[in-house]
Each structure stands twice: as structure tokens, then as C-alpha cells.
Amino acid sequence: MFADVEKWCARANYTDFTPLPSPDELAALHQKEEVWDELRNSALIITNNFPWKSTIGLLQRIYQPYFKVTIFCGTFYPNLFMKDEGFPEIITPFNYINVSEKEVFQGYFIYLCLMKAKYLHIDNVEGFFMMSDDATFNFWHTLNLRNVMHPTGITYRDFTGMWWPSPYGKSAVERALMLITDKYRDDLSVKGMWKSYQDGLIANGFLRSAHRQLIEIDGWCMSDLIYVPTTKLQYFSELMVIFYEAEVFHEIAISKFLYTVPHTRLPPSEYKYLWEEDRDRWDELYDENLVLLHPIKFSQFVDLDQRYRFCNSVVKTFKKAIFESA
Helix, strand or coil: CHHHHHHHHHCCCCCCCCCCCCHHHHHHHHCCCHHHHHHHCEEEEEECCCCCCCCHHHHHHHHHHHCCEEEEEECCCHHHHCCCCCCCCCCCCCEEEECCHHHHCCCCCCCHHHHHHHHHCCCCCCEEEEEECCCEECCCCCCCCCCEECCCCCECCCCCCCCCCCCCCHHHHHHHHHHHHHHCCCCHHHHHHHHHHHHHHHHCCCCCCHHHHHCCCCCECCCCEEEEEHHHHHHHHHHHHHHHHHCCCHHHHHHHHHHCCCEECCCHHHEEECCHHHHHHHHHHCCCCCCEEECCCHHHHHCHHHHHHHHHHHHHHHHHHHHHCC
16 A cells, blocks of 8 residues: 555656565564554544545555454545545545534534544444644654543643634533533433533542533533544543534533543643644644644645645655554
8 A cells, every 4th residue: 555655656756665575574673663563453434624625545555454443434535535636546445434514614523533433333442543634643653542542632621712702612511511411311321421421520539510511611621533442432422422412612522521531641742733824834843753744735735745744744754654663
């Protein structure tokens, strides 16, 4: 698969690649690192806030060989995602969850993708990574996957920001509380979820009632990458069903979830969010020691100059990490 990426790079006159190892050589390299076994027992969900375009084949070749299953989630229109824009073609298996533009609502409710993955009933998967299509995930690093993993954890606890005053913030979590305590008060699964929410708050050291905490303005977290163990997927899904009906914004919904589960964060040196002029310097700021960099927009690689930048930074680093340094 990676050979296809090299051919794609060659069209931008980038050819600075060493020969790929044989399958046997690669298998021997990967036996040395437990991280590859963990990936083979994990699912990867790649989401898109907007209708998918022709970047799927490239994303498949970069990520799909290393996970037990890779799933693309978003809105699929054949005239867009099958359009020939110079990207590698989609390969099989092509696993996807199709959600409407209304459901995704420009990414406001993208947690639906992980929620819906539960209903795929994938066997022998220990956990699910969910990442946005414009996140670059250096998956070869050893991560603590015993618990939920979120790069930043809960942030902006004392800063209201733009989302809490919106219809998808404070008023939305108040709607969620009404759903739990009124509309679904006799629903056994909701009762169980609500007990888990309260118990999780206490276990995490937040000694206040779930009723009070749910409607508090207590932060949000940028959530372009998250890992949820299979053991927490049922709880995650039941909570997100309520949040979706209440129209709670993605970054607030994930933050509320994190308050109630054991989770690990990455050191600040291992993730990077780019803002303003730094977004045009992504190839300079990308680094093999990062676990996450956001964003790199794949749609720009129709332009061969931008593609060369990508191949000379991200692709070169992926090849070194996967095929030379395992």
C-alpha cells in the first residue's frame, strides 16, 4: 500500500525514498515493538465534518494496514468521494458509517461516529480510536490504552468561550438533564448510564451531584483524537445518545464524558494545535515525536507544490517510523 503513496508523491517530483522492506522483513521489525500488537487489536474511525471528497484512498494507505479495522464516518456522495482529483483510489475493504449532513451538522455532533460504531459489533477489538480527517496521528508511539486516552484532557474550565453561550452549550446540557430526569426517567438503560455518570464523577474526585455538574460551565476540550476502550463504549454511547438528542456540541460532550471516566492525557510536547499563521507552516511544525498534529488539510494536495511539502515531511516521517525504525 505504501508503494502507492510513493507513486502519488512522485507525481509531485518527490522521490527521496529508500527501498521498502519485504513483508517478512517488516514482520520481523514489528515483532520488536508491542505498539504494533496494540494497533492490530484496535479500530480506527476517521471522521469528516463535511461530505467526504477524494482523499479516502490516501488515508487508507497511510493508516489502514496497521489497525484491525479502519472505518470512515461522515456523509458520502459518490460524485464527491469518487471524483478523480489525483488521489489514490479507494481500496477494499472499505468500511464506512454513512451519516447525513443534518446529523453531523458540520461536526457539531461528530461523536455520533463512535456511538454508531458500537452497533457494528466488531469482534476482538480492545478499543476505538476516533480522529478527524485533518488530524495527523503518529500512531507508532507507545500509548497507555488501559483507559480512555485524550490528548489534552479537560481544558478551559474557567473560560466560557464561544460554545457555552450558543444553543449547543449551556441550554443544550440543560436539555440533556431534562431528558434524563423527565422524558427517560423510567428507562432502565438511561438510569444505569446516569448512575455510571454519578459514580464516575466521585471516582474522579469530583464530589458533587451529577445533576449539578452536568449543567455547569466547566470547560471543553478540542477532540480531534480520542481513544475509548471497548469496556467504556456502551457507557459512552448511552451518554452520547442523550447529548445528541439535546444537541450538545462535540467538544462539550467529550469534556463531560472525560469528567466521569479514568483517562490519560499526553504531555504537551506530544501534541500540537496550529492557529493563525502557523497553519501555513504545518510542514515545519510537524515532528515525528508528536502523537498528534492538527490540522493538515488533505484537500490541498491536489496542488503539486503542497503535495511535495506533505511528502517531504509527513510521508517521509511515516516511512521512516513504520519501515525503518520499528
